Amino acid sequence: MKTLTELKQYYESDLLPDLKVLETRRLQIVRKLMYVGLALGIIAAIVIIAILSYARGNLIALLFPLIGGGAIFMLAMKFFSQGYVGDFKTTIIDKIVHFIDQSLNYDPHNCLSESTFRSCEIFQKRPDRYQGDDFVYGKIGKTEIKFSEIHAEYKTESRDSKGRRQTHWHTIFKGMFFMGDFNKDFAGLTVVLPDTAERLFGRLGRKLQSLNFTRGKLISLEDPEFEKLFSVYGDDQIEARYILSTSLMKRIVDFKKKTNRRIYLSFAGSRVFVAISYDRDLFEPRLFNTLLDFAPIQQYFEDLQIAVGIVEDLNLNTRIWSKQ
Amino acid sequence: MKGEQAMWWIPVVIIGVILLFAVIFYNSLIGKKNQVKNVFGTIDALLKKRYDLIPNLISTVKTYMEHERGTLTEITELRARAVSGGLSDNEKVALDNKLSKMMGGIMVAVENYPDLKANQNFLQLQGSLNEIEEQISAARRAYNASVTDYNNAVEMFPTNIMASMMHYETKALFEITEKERQNVNVGELFGS
Numbered sequence: 046m047k048t049l050t051e052l053k054q055y056y057e058s059d060l061l062p063d064l065k066v067l068e069t070r071r072l073q074i075v076r077k078l079m080y081v082g083l084a085l086g087i088i089a090a091i092v093i094i095a096i097l098s099y100a101r102g103n104l105i106a107l108l109f110p111l112i113g114g115g116a117i118f119m120l121a122m123k124f125f126s127q128g129y130v131g132d133f134k135t136t137i138i139d140k141i142v143h144f145i146d147q148s149l150n151y152d153p154h155n156c157l158s159e160s161t162f163r164s165c166e167i168f169q170k171r172p173d174r175y176q177g178d179d180f181v182y183g184k185i186g187k188t189e190i191k192f193s194e195i196h197a198e199y200k201t202e203s204r205d206s207k208g209r210r211q212t213h214w215h216t217i218f219k220g221m222f223f224m225g226d227f228n229k230d231f232a233g234l235t236v237v238l239p240d241t242a243e244r245l246f247g248r249l250g251r252k253l254q255s256l257n258f259t260r261g262k263l264i265s266l267e268d269p270e271f272e273k274l275f276s277v278y279g280d281d282q283i284e285a286r287y288i289l290s291t292s293l294m295k296r297i298v299d300f301k302k303k304t305n306r307r308i309y310l311s312f313a314g315s316r317v318f319v320a321i322s323y324d325r326d327l328f329e330p331r332l333f334n335t336l337l338d339f340a341p342i343q344q345y346f347e348d349l350q351i352a353v354g355i356v357e358d359l360n361l362n363t364r365i366w367s368k369q
Numbered sequence: 370m371k372g373e374q375a376m377w378w379i380p381v382v383i384i385g386v387i388l389l390f391a392v393i394f395y396n397s398l399i400g401k402k403n404q405v406k407n408v409f410g411t412i413d414a415l416l417k418k419r420y421d422l423i424p425n426l427i428s429t430v431k432t433y434m435e436h437e438r439g440t441l442t443e444i445t446e447l448r449a450r451a452v453s454g455g456l457s458d459n460e461k462v463a464l465d466n467k468l469s470k471m472m473g474g475i476m477v478a479v480e481n482y483p484d485l486k487a488n489q490n491f492l493q494l495q496g497s498l499n500e501i502e503e504q505i506s507a508a509r510r511a512y513n514a515s516v517t518d519y520n521n522a523v524e525m526f527p528t529n530i531m532a533s534m535m536h537y538e539t540k541a542l543f544e545i546t547e548k549e550r551q552n553v554n555v556g557e558l559f560g561s
Contacts, residue, residue, distance in 0.1 A: 229500070229503070230500075265514055265518075266510075266514075267510065267513075267514075282408070282511045282514070282515075283408070283411055283504070283507050283508050283511045284507070285507075286506075286507035286508075286510045286511050287503060287504050287507035290503065290506070290507070364496075365495070365496065365499050366496055366499050366500040366503065367496045367497055367500045369496070
């Protein structure tokens, strides 16, 4: 486990030189964007004045230059920063991944497959849009791991008052998705979901949960702290308890407290899947702030460490049963 | 006249609803009782699996563990008694507790025999034994959960009315003995 002090040293010795190179590129991009922004601003101002003088009272028309200008600006941002983001990831993030563990591999443009994401049955809704990046894979001790950022969404369509079709996108999951070898062999599926009903409704909530038909049987476990935070569904009462031993339940509770985020787990095919919800994008370089600060580097390190640390937090390297 | 006509079907509906609930409660209690029996059956099957591993364990460690000859013989005897059959549920549990304690002692004593610890056969056997112990522990926990569910139905209102009519009584839980807690620790001992 690398410490923050070690990271600081590594940052000063190995990362700063690369960061300085990238910083020059960032400043170039920001300058270009300022010119674009200025040009757009002038055009928008002209259009607004024109609208105000010729289409009196039609204030809605004012939205068009504003929204159009904003959209063009966003496109420009994306266009200019493409190469920059890719290079940042292949230099800086790649280095941080190897700093954490030499044997890990990093691919900025890949992610865990949609079939893997769906196979763990944490999220049962079929995604209409599935994307991800920052794929890390390798072996920590005896445990093979793979993780990446994932953003999965589904869409609903509706018709507004004018009869036009509108598409609305809803997030199924956004955040870090982790898959690892589990230290015991098992055949079925067990899913651990954040528990809302029990917290709100107590016993009645439990009764409602047991009626959930899309999931397997509700498994009530003995650890009260665990039960307050999660509800467990599985197809076999005994196998679920074989997997979720008293010590693993405690470890999961500690892990949830450590990350302080919404987490979901699933055990399928002798593997464990962990989904950690984030609303921000991880591992993206700043555009409008200096790259030379230590704070974002620390953030990247901590985010990566949370995923890699799952192996130790869930004790996956302890192989005292049949599976080796 | 209208009032009299409306009245006659009210008691019929009330009786119908009571009967409906009676059926629901009856079935629910039967289901819970059967679930308890189901899990106990699985525990029985797992215990048998563990008994099957014992002869292999004895033959693997016999040649190494000079000082534990006495314990090993006792374990063989206990096992023979356990598989011979004809034991009541309580006797099975008592026998299993005794056997577990002795086996726990053997696994700890292995620490004194580095040759044995490195033996591939033994390591594989140890893995299987740990796995079976963990599964038995899981089955016991599932049993306790089923019994708690059943006991709740027998004691809580309104299903307790139906339960007393069926002469259902509360069942006892499996005690997770100190030995069992120790079992987990022994596993972690060997884990490093």
